[in-house]
Amino acid sequence: MIAILGTGKMGEALLSGLLRAGVKQDEIVATARRPERAQALRERHGVRVVTNSEAAELAETLILAVKPQDMAALLTEIAPHVPAGKLVITVAAGITTSFVEARLGDEVPVVRVMSNTPVLVDEAMSVISAGAHAAETHLKHAEDLLSPVGKVLRIPESQQDAATALSGSGPAYFFYLVEAMVDAGILLGMPRAAALDMVTQSIVGAAIMLRDSGEHPVILREAVTSPGGTTIAAIAELERHSVRAAFLAAIEAARDRSGQLAAG
Ligand SMILES: NC(=O)C1=CN([C@@H]2O[C@H](COP(=O)(O)OP(=O)(O)OC[C@H]3O[C@@H](n4cnc5c(N)ncnc54)[C@H](OP(=O)(O)O)[C@@H]3O)[C@@H](O)[C@H]2O)C=CC1
Ligand SMILES: O=C(O)[C@@H]1CCC=N1
Numbered sequence: 001m002i003a004i005l006g007t008g009k010m011g012e013a014l015l016s017g018l019l020r021a022g023v024k025q026d027e028i029v030a031t032a033r034r035p036e037r038a039q040a041l042r043e044r045h046g047v048r049v050v051t052n053s054e055a056a057e058l059a060e061t062l063i064l065a066v067k068p069q070d071m072a073a074l075l076t077e078i079a080p081h082v083p084a085g086k087l088v089i090t091v092a093a094g095i096t097t098s099f100v101e102a103r104l105g106d107e108v109p110v111v112r113v114m115s116n117t118p119v120l121v122d123e124a125m126s127v128i129s130a131g132a133h134a135a136e137t138h139l140k141h142a143e144d145l146l147s148p149v150g151k152v153l154r155i156p157e158s159q160q161d162a163a164t165a166l167s168g169s170g171p172a173y174f175f176y177l178v179e180a181m182v183d184a185g186i187l188l189g190m191p192r193a194a195a196l197d198m199v200t201q202s203i204v205g206a207a208i209m210l211r212d213s214g215e216h217p218v219i220l221r222e223a224v225t226s227p228g229g230t231t232i233a234a235i236a237e238l239e240r241h242s243v244r245a246a247f248l249a250a251i252e253a254a255r256d257r258s259g260q261l262a263a264g
Contacts (some may be wrong), residue, residue, distance in 0.1 A: 003059035004146070005031045005052055005074060006066030007041055010091055013119040014063060014149070015045055020122070021148030031055045056081035061141065064100075068261035077102035084108055087138050089145075091115055093164045094261030097131030097157060109134040111142040112160055114168045117151070124150030125167040128182045129157035165254030173250075178203060 001024065004011045007030040015030055025046045032038040038049040056062060056078040067072050067149060070094055082088065083109035090100055098108040104110075110131030115124045126146040130139050139154065146152045153162055178199050185195025225231040238244075 001059040002028045002061045002063065003031070003050075004065055005055055005078070006029070006064060006070065007032050007037070007049075008065065008067075010115065010119075011063070011065035011119060012041065012045075014065065014091070014115070015047065017119050017122065017124070017149035018145065019047075029055050029058055053081050056086075056246065060085070061087045061089065061145070063089045063091060063145075068092045068094050069264050071095050071099070071262070072103065072264075075100060079104050082108055085112065086132070087134075087141060089113055089142055092261075094161065094258045096160075096262060097134070097260050101131055101133070107133050107158060109138045110225050110239035111138055112157060112161060113142060113146065114164045115146065116168050116171050118171060121147045122149050125170070126150060126152045127155045127160065127163040127167065129155055129160055130143045131157075150230070161255045161258035164258040165251045168258075169254050173247075175202060201233060212228070215219060 002018065004015050006228070007015060011030065015028065018028060019025065026048075028107045028224070029048045030038075030045075030048050031052050032041060032049055039051050041047065043234070050058065050076060062082070064071065071090070078243050080120060082104050084105065086108065088100060088104060088108055088110045089112075090097075090110065091113045093114065095112070100112075101108060110177040111134050114130045118124050119126075124146070128139060128151075135220055143152050143154075168183050176259050177194075181199045182195045184191065184196065186192060190198075198255065209215070210217060213220070225235065
């Protein structure tokens with residue numbers, strides 16, 4: 001039995017992914033804080049919604065997906081129900097495996113995961129790291145759960161905050177870029193729907209080329225950039241506005257914020 005504790009946006013995305021991957025409805029339970037949220041989860045997914053302590057008792061694998069600020073309270077609540085035999089998987093920015101181990105007891109195997117919202121379309125990027133008591137079997141189990149909903153990479157826990165900044169938050173940067181490009185289309189007099197179509201298809205095409213061609217992004221960009229042409233006129237403006245430096249600073253800020261989150 002798998003339990004998802006704190007089934008909000010990310011928890012529900014994982015829940016739906018596990019169901020699509022073939023986990024049966026009676027092999028998974030969820031928890032929620034508000035009755036209306038519990039009802040919505042039951043109606044949408046046909047799973048049982050139980051209390052946190054029931055979930056911790058029932059399941060061998062616990063996926064904790066509350067906000068970082070809510071993690072300490074949740075761990076205190078479930079601690080009496082989590083013996084060393086259970087696997088605890090966290091999906092929370094900034095929450096270290098030692099933070100969890102300190103509250104659940106010494107021997108509990110913990111795997112820290114940072115995934116992202118494309119889990120909803122089976123295209124997640126999930127990075128995983130083992131806590132002090134997580135063995136190869138625990139990492140493998142976490143990989144098996146996450147692989148059907150996207151790509152999984154093992155990384156040292158010291159890189160988790162950086163990964164949170166890059167791929168956990170990553171989709172938001174692309175949505176932001178799309179918004180900005182659609183605004184540019186509007187500025188040029190393009191109807192909004194047409195601009196959104198053009199930008200969306202461009203980002204999908206570019207993403208698939210990047211993933212499937214194996215080419216370096218510089219090569220792909222150079223192939224679009226004709227001497228004296230339109231693309232270089234745009235890139236000159238991006239450079240003039242220090243867009244690359246803005247990305248470096250932004251992602252560094254996200255990494256730093258991830259490191260602060262466990263403190264609340
Ligand atoms: N959104 C994203 O793109 C990503 C988020 N994450 C991580 O996932 C985690 C969840 O984020 P997200 O899904 O966006 O946040 P949400 O607020 O949507 O989900 C958290 C859910 O947990 C519920 N909750 C809080 N405390 C308890 C409790 N004690 N018992 C049961 N349920 C509880 C909340 O209830 P209520 O609805 O009442 O507030 C809420 O539904 C975070 O730690 C975040 O860092 C990771 C990767 C990407
Ligand atoms: O913004 C956040 O804190 C979460 C973590 C990664 C993506 N969203």
